[in-house]
Each structure stands twice: as structure tokens, then as C-alpha cells.
Amino acid sequence: LFDVSHMGQFFLKGPESLDLIQKVSSNNASKLVVGQAQYSCFPNKNGGIVDDFLTYKISEEEYMLVVNASNIEKDLKWINEANTYDCTITDKSDGMALLALQGPKASEVLSKLTDIKVDQIPYYYFAIGEVCGLKNVIVSATGYTGSGGFELYLDNKDAVTVWNKLLEVGKEENIMPIGLGARDTLRLEMGFCLYGNDINDETSPIEAGLGWITKTKKAADFFSKEKFQQQRADGVTKKLVAFKVNDRRVPRQGYELADSDGNVIGEVTSGTMSPSLEIPIGLGYVPIESAKV
Numbered sequence: 001l002f003d004v005s006h007m008g009q010f011f012l013k014g015p016e017s018l019d020l021i022q023k024v025s026s027n028n029a030s031k032l033v034v035g036q037a038q039y040s041c042f043p044n045k046n047g048g049i050v051d052d053f054l055t056y057k058i059s060e061e062e063y064m065l066v067v068n069a070s071n072i073e074k075d076l077k078w079i080n081e082a083n084t085y086d087c088t089i090t091d092k093s094d095g096m097a098l099l100a101l102q103g104p105k106a107s108e109v110l111s112k113l114t115d116i117k118v119d120q121i122p123y124y125y126f127a128i129g130e131v132c133g134l135k136n137v138i139v140s141a142t143g144y145t146g147s148g149g150f151e152l153y154l155d156n157k158d159a160v161t162v163w164n165k166l167l168e169v170g171k172e173e174n175i176m177p178i179g180l181g182a183r184d185t186l187r188l189e190m191g192f193c194l195y196g197n198d199i200n201d202e203t204s205p206i207e208a209g210l211g212w213i214t215k216t217k218k219a220a221d222f223f224s225k226e227k228f229q230q231q232r233a234d235g236v237t238k239k240l241v242a243f244k245v246n247d248r249r250v251p252r253q254g255y256e257l258a259d260s261d262g263n264v265i266g267e268v269t270s271g272t273m274s275p276s277l278e279i280p281i282g283l284g285y286v287p288i289e290s291a292k293v
Contacts, residue, residue, distance in 0.1 A: 001166055001177050002100040004151075005159065006069035008093040010076065013062045016085035021055060021063060022220035024082050026205055026228075027213045030220070032057040037124045037142055040213050041205055042078060047227040048201040049208075051075050052193065054142065056126060064138070064153075066098075068195050082223075097159035101166060102149035102186075109170040110150055113162075114139065118150060132165050134158050145183060146190030185272050188281065191242050197253055198240060198269040198283050206231045207285065208240045239291040240269070245280035257284045265290050 012020060021029045027040035034057050042050035051071040056064040067075045072093050079089060101110055107119040116129040116139055126140030131152060138153035154162060167175055184194070193199045193208055205214045206228060216229045245251055251271030256264045271282030 001163070001170070001175055002102065002145075002180070002183060003097075003159075003163065003177075004100050004180075004183075005097040005156070007098050008067040008069060008072035008075065008091070009096050009098075009153065010065045010067065010079065011058075011062065011090045011092055012065065012079075012087050013090070014085070014087035015061055017061055017063055017087040019220070020079070020083055020085045020087045021065075022218070023085075023222055024079055025055065026210075026215065026222060027055070028215040028218040028220075029055050029057070029063070030218070034059055035125055035127065037126055037140055039124075041199070041210060042075065043205065043214075043222065043224040043228070044078075044201055045223050046201075047204045047224045047231070049195070049199045049203060049205060050078050050201065052195055052199060052210075056138070056140065058128075070196065095156055097154055097156045099152045099154070099159065099163060099166070100143050100145070100149065101152065102143045102145045103147050105170075105173040105175075106149035109166060109173055109175060110139070112169040113165055121150075123148075132158075132162050134162070137162075144192055145186040146192065147186060184270075185275055188270055188272050188283065189274055189276055191283065193240070193283075194270055203240075203285075204228070204231060204236065207236045207238055235288065237288055238266070238285045239288050240283055240285055241291050243282055243284065244274075244277070245282070248280065250280045251282040251284075257286060259290060 024042050025040045026043050038055045041052040044050050051067050054066040110118045114131045116127045121141040123141050128138050131137040140151045142151050143149045199208050214228050250273050251268045255268040257266040258264050266284050266286040268282050268284045274281045
């Protein structure tokens with residue numbers, strides 16, 4: 001069980017809320033059905049990334065965007081500047097808590113506290129219902145750990161109650177409260193990007209291996225769309241790769257990456273000791289010719 005209440009939540013409401021999302025998002029939000037979530041990024045005007053985020057389709061005219069904590073102000077400014085549409089943006093980050101119940105026994109634990117059929121929520125979908133007798137809790141089958149589970153969006157004032165209840169009913173399954181350091185090793189073992197480390201205002205989603213969320217064929221125009229189309233056509237010069245280290249030294253952000261002849265070809269963006277593999281692992285950008293196994 002993680003407390004990730006530091007994350008930001010923006011609610012977009014109005015007949016043209018989808019148009020605004022399509023303008024700022026690299027992914028194609030028109031494909032979403034009510035109750036579905038989508039991973040995406042906000043491209044800037046130079047082909048870099050403002051932030052990565054999740055889009056939740058709550059109704060035909062209402063969406064929730066979940067953004068990184070350190071980028072709340074920056075993202076809000078970015079979306080507001082792009083908002084020439086009939087859409088109201090409300091920042092509810094300070095009033096909402098977010099608890100992430102992750103791991104293979106998550107549905108067993110959560111089902112003790114809710115009538116929502118949590119084991120029937122598909123990956124990257126969500127339901128809104130009662131948890132611990134509290135109404136309008138958003139329960140989504142998402143999480144940045146790679147181990148499955150759920151994220152619970154609820155009112156700040158109810159967070160401690162739900163946190164304690166989860167720990168109480170999860171005792172049989174050996175539930176544990178876990179810190180953010182564990183999230184970092186989990187996402188890194190999955191090769192998931194962390195904003196500020198592996199992606200930033202200077203990195204292209206194509207370079208970062210996020211071509212799958214960069215829908216240059218969607219009809220809607222979005223920031224840097226032409227630049228990404230060009231990168232697809234011409235190829236990029238560098239690429240984010242995953243690597244392992246054959247001794248006990250843990251790679252840290254900023255460490256040099258060299259080829260077998262000792263030439264420096266890039267640098268580490270993320271690194272850790274992998275608890276699952278018991279070896280040091282990392283991510284970093286290297287020239288495309290050095291990106292093969």
C-alpha cells in the first residue's frame with residue numbers, strides 16, 4: 001500500500017473538453033470510452049515533454065488528468081494557455097488523496113471494503129462507487145509498479161480512515177505500507193520512465209521509447225505533431241535503453257555510459273539495485289547505433 005497523494009488531479013468539464021485534451025495530449029483520447037484510462041504525455045512546442053500523465057474519461061463531457069506532483073503548476077499553466085475551448089479546468093490536487101494498493105493480492109484485499117466488483121475491472125479501466133461506506137471513490141486498475149492492483153482517488157479527509165482499513169483487512173495477505181523508494185525500483189524493473197530522470201523538456205517521446213503513446217496519425221492537431229512525424233520518417237539519433245551491470249556497483253543518474261572501447265556514448269538517467277534480479281540495472285540514452293543488445 002502506497003500513499004501517492006502528492007500526485008495532481010485536474011478535472012476538465014465542458015462540451016469541448018475532449019478537443020482541449022486532443023490539443024495537448026500525444027495520445028488519442030477520442031478512442032476512450034467512459035470508465036477507461038489512458039497513459040500519455042504533454043509534448044511541448046520543441047518536441048520535448050512537459051510531463052507524462054493519465055487521462056480518465058468520467059463522462060462524455062468530463063475528464064480527469066493525473067499529473068506528476070512536481071509539475072502541477074507547470075502543467076496547469078500549460079493546459080490553461082492551450083484552453084481556447086468551451087471547457088472548465090479545476091485543479092483538485094490539494095483536496096484529493098490517492099492510495100495505491102498494488103500487488104497480486106490487491107483485489108482480495110480491496111473487495112472486503114467495497115461492493116465494486118474490483119476483480120472485473122480490466123487493466124486501465126476504472127469504476128466509481130463506495131469504499132468503506134464512502135461514496136464517489138474512483139477505483140482504477142492502474143499503477144506505475146508493474147505488479148497490478150488499484151489506485152483509489154478519494155477526499156483528503158477520508159484518506160486516513162481508508163488507509164487504516166486497508167491495513168487492517170489486509171493483515172491475512174501480509175499487506176505492508178511501502179515508501180516511494182520501492183516505487184522507484186518497481187517502475188525501473190518494468191522499464192517505465194520517470195519524469196525528471198528519463199524524460200524531460202528536452203527528450204522526445206520517440207527517443208524515450210514512447211512512440212506507442214505518440215499518435216501522429218490522429219486527426220487532431222497537437223503540439224510538435226509535425227516534428228514527431230519527421231522523427232518517425234527520418235529516425236532519431238539517440239534512444240533510451242535498459243542495461244544491467246555485471247558487478248555490484250549501482251549506476252546513478254548522471255554516470256557516464258561507455259562502449260566496449262571505453263568511449264563515452266551517453267549517460268545514466270535512472271539506476272538501482274534490482275530486488276527481483278539481485279543485480280544493478282539502469283536506463284540511459286545512447287546513440288542509435290549503440291542501442292542494440
